[in-house]
Amino acid sequence: MIVQSLRRRTREVRVGDIGIGGSNPVRIQTMTIADTMNTLEVVEETIACYEAGAEIVRITAPGWQDAENLGRIKAELLRRGCHVPLVADIHFSPRAALIAVEHVEKVRINPGNFLDEKKFKQREYSDLEYQAELERLHQGFKELVLKAKQYGRALRIGTNHGSLSDRIMNRYGDTPQGMVESAIEFIDIARLYDFHDLVISMKASNVSVMVEAYRLLVQRFEELGYDYPLHLGVTESGEGREGRIKSIIGIGALLLEGIGDTIRVSLTEKSVNEIPVAQALLQAIDSCADPGIPHSPPLQRRLPEPIAKKELIVVQQLDTGATEHVDYTLSDHLLAGIPGKQTITKMYHPDAVGLQVPDLDAADIDSLSEHHFVLVRCLDRQHPRYDALRNRLIHTPVAADKSESYFHILKEISDHNHPVLLDCTSLDPEIHLPLVAGSLLLRGHIQGLITGRATEALDIFQALRLRLFKPDYISCPGCGRTLFELQSTTRLIKEATAHLKGLKIAIMGCIVNGPGEMADADYGYVGAGPGKIHLYRGRDMVKKNIATAEALPELIELIRADGHWQEPL
Numbered sequence: 001m002i003v004q005s006l007r008r009r010t011r012e013v014r015v016g017d018i019g020i021g022g023s024n025p026v027r028i029q030t031m032t033i034a035d036t037m038n039t040l041e042v043v044e045e046t047i048a049c050y051e052a053g054a055e056i057v058r059i060t061a062p063g064w065q066d067a068e069n070l071g072r073i074k075a076e077l078l079r080r081g082c083h084v085p086l087v088a089d090i091h092f093s094p095r096a097a098l099i100a101v102e103h104v105e106k107v108r109i110n111p112g113n114f115l116d117e118k119k120f121k122q123r124e125y126s127d128l129e130y131q132a133e134l135e136r137l138h139q140g141f142k143e144l145v146l147k148a149k150q151y152g153r154a155l156r157i158g159t160n161h162g163s164l165s166d167r168i169m170n171r172y173g174d175t176p177q178g179m180v181e182s183a184i185e186f187i188d189i190a191r192l193y194d195f196h197d198l199v200i201s202m203k204a205s206n207v208s209v210m211v212e213a214y215r216l217l218v219q220r221f222e223e224l225g226y227d228y229p230l231h232l233g234v235t236e237s238g239e240g241r242e243g244r245i246k247s248i249i250g251i252g253a254l255l256l257e258g259i260g261d262t263i264r265v266s267l268t269e270k271s272v273n274e275i276p277v278a279q280a281l282l283q284a285i286d287s288c289a290d291p292g293i294p295h296s297p298p299l300q301r302r303l304p305e306p307i308a309k310k311e312l313i314v315v316q317q318l319d320t321g322a323t324e325h326v327d328y329t330l331s332d333h334l335l336a337g338i339p340g341k342q343t344i345t346k347m348y349h350p351d352a353v354g355l356q357v358p359d360l361d362a363a364d365i366d367s368l369s370e371h372h373f374v375l376v377r378c379l380d381r382q383h384p385r386y387d388a389l390r391n392r393l394i395h396t397p398v399a400a401d402k403s404e405s406y407f408h409i410l411k412e413i414s415d416h417n418h419p420v421l422l423d424c425t426s427l428d429p430e431i432h433l434p435l436v437a438g439s440l441l442l443r444g445h446i447q448g449l450i451t452g453r454a455t456e457a458l459d460i461f462q463a464l465r466l467r468l469f470k471p472d473y474i475s476c477p478g479c480g481r482t483l484f485e486l487q488s489t490t491r492l493i494k495e496a497t498a499h500l501k502g503l504k505i506a507i508m509g510c511i512v513n514g515p516g517e518m519a520d521a522d523y524g525y526v527g528a529g530p531g532k533i534h535l536y537r538g539r540d541m542v543k544k545n546i547a548t549a550e551a552l553p554e555l556i557e558l559i560r561a562d563g564h565w566q567e568p569l
Contacts, residue, residue: 029056036066050084058087060479067099108156115140116165154197161204176213205236207250229261239268249438284403398423423450468502475507499568
């Protein structure tokens, strides 16, 4: 029988439901970054992660020798009394997978590169040709499925947005649908042999793509009658606050929709640093239990007038120094005819002026001309003034300092089509702000935020790529494959390029997901071998095997040659 800590059936709560219900059954996973051939270093890192709260630990196995060494690692962990389940991470090497399955509880394979390739080749497949390719996959994957069944192991079919095969790309494109179909192909092969100890993941560095892929996967499962545990994570999310926000939004949004069984907060940091973030996120999710709301509102809500022309709104309280980043600003300027008011809202266009009021009974509304807007905290659709004001109302509900406010806000705003600016000034900026605000933005239920500091909101918009006010860094967390010192290199690149607003820069430790995961980045810095770096412009390698010491200056020169460099102020 498979180890129970790895076999977690998907919860009864699925997309379309709100309640989580009871204690959170989700388990925390992390991944070691030590060289897999360094047995003692991997063991020490694994034990440190386990003691910090990791319930599953993944270890990369680039080749057959690494896969064989997993047996030594497992034996040493057991000798030290550490029984944490291990997952072998396999790319490119079916042989390594067949060896690893003998030693660890679960083997993760990437359907994009397990038996396929990704070279961005353009090719049209006829239905017969495509079916022949599926039969090739069948024969190649069959042996691993049967061996996993023999040994009582689990398999994770881990789709990555950045490593979809050329075959999938040519039929479905670089899309969430392609991610889902890539996994379904392998699931269907396993089912031919009555093998169901499967875990599925849909990872991407783009938070919106990742969330949409999981939603589509759950819909496909419901259509097909499948029910397999789901592992959640935002891959290549980066380091520091940026990496944390991306993971909290992506993982948190799905958990709030009832999707997910294991999670990994992927950071370009020490592996043990990922665990407290995951624990804090699950604790916040647990506080959402049983909100008393039986049904979820639709995933998307129409963006109505009067702000349909605006992509997003950031509202900043009494902070004129941040006006270059915001569309609206709450200021202490007075509106003519309403003396003594300190909460007048001013838009950059001189005619776009409004008033923040507690409800529609506020007498101050009468002093506004008909083309001015009204920010109202309590919106009563039965109020006598509602019909007269409906086309210029902007709803501003307040988010309490607890994550269940997410459900109350959903209930409050789901039955109308007014723009919503969520007042988040009371939310904890570390966990609850990205969890609540990010999830609501992803679902299309709010169009902007009222915050105490503009950067708190802008960090969330940056993570969702809704508004870029600084560079967007796509950096992997590192593993035993990493070919340079990832953390210090990432910091150096960020320090050198932090002023290049809106530029997307990928920093990848190796080529496994590099060229694909960074395909929508402007520039890529990818480990090519010991002491060697490849530089990319989009998907195209433009400089090859550069010495590590010269790689950052070469990257800057490449950006400069393309006309995207600006000297820092």
